[in-house]
Amino acid sequence: MHEASIATELINIAVQECAKNGYSKIESIKVSIGRATGIMTDALLFAFNVLKEGTVAEKANLIIEEIPVKIVCKDCGKNFESNENYLLFECPHCGSFSINLISGKELKITEMEVSNEN
Numbered sequence: 678m679h680e681a682s683i684a685t686e687l688i689n690i691a692v693q694e695c696a697k698n699g700y701s702k703i704e705s706i707k708v709s710i711g712r713a714t715g716i717m718t719d720a721l722l723f724a725f726n727v728l729k730e731g732t733v734a735e736k737a738n739l740i741i742e743e744i745p746v747k748i749v750c751k752d753c754g755k756n757f758e759s760n761e762n763y764l765l766f767e768c769p770h771c772g773s774f775s776i777n778l779i780s781g782k783e784l785k786i787t788e789m790e791v792s793n794e795n
């Protein structure tokens with residue numbers, strides 16, 4: 678995963694939203710990140726803090742909410758959860774690798790706090 682390009686993308690979206698709504702400063706950005714995305718949250722935070730310099734988001738905190746992986750097995754139909762960030766999951770009930778992800782692929786801004794203070 679390329680955390681720097683994800684951070685750039687998040688900042689671009691946030692800066693555009695901020696400008697569109699007539700605000701001058703971003704206080705915080707909250708993102709949901711599914712664990713199956715393989716994104717390293719530490720690396721993302723680091724990249725965000727470097728790349729936000731010189732933008733309206735330069736004082737913004739990045740708040741990361743990690744979404745656990747929820748999976749349904751195509752063979753036995755049972756659901757299970759995983760906190761691993763692998764892309765290959767084995768059903769703990771029947772050992773099948775034939776699975777569907779219900780959640781864990783999320784990558785989106787869920788909340789943004791903006792203001793007009795300098």
Ligand SMILES: [Zn+2]
Pocket residue numbers: 750751752753754755768769770771772773
């Ligand atoms: Zn199964």
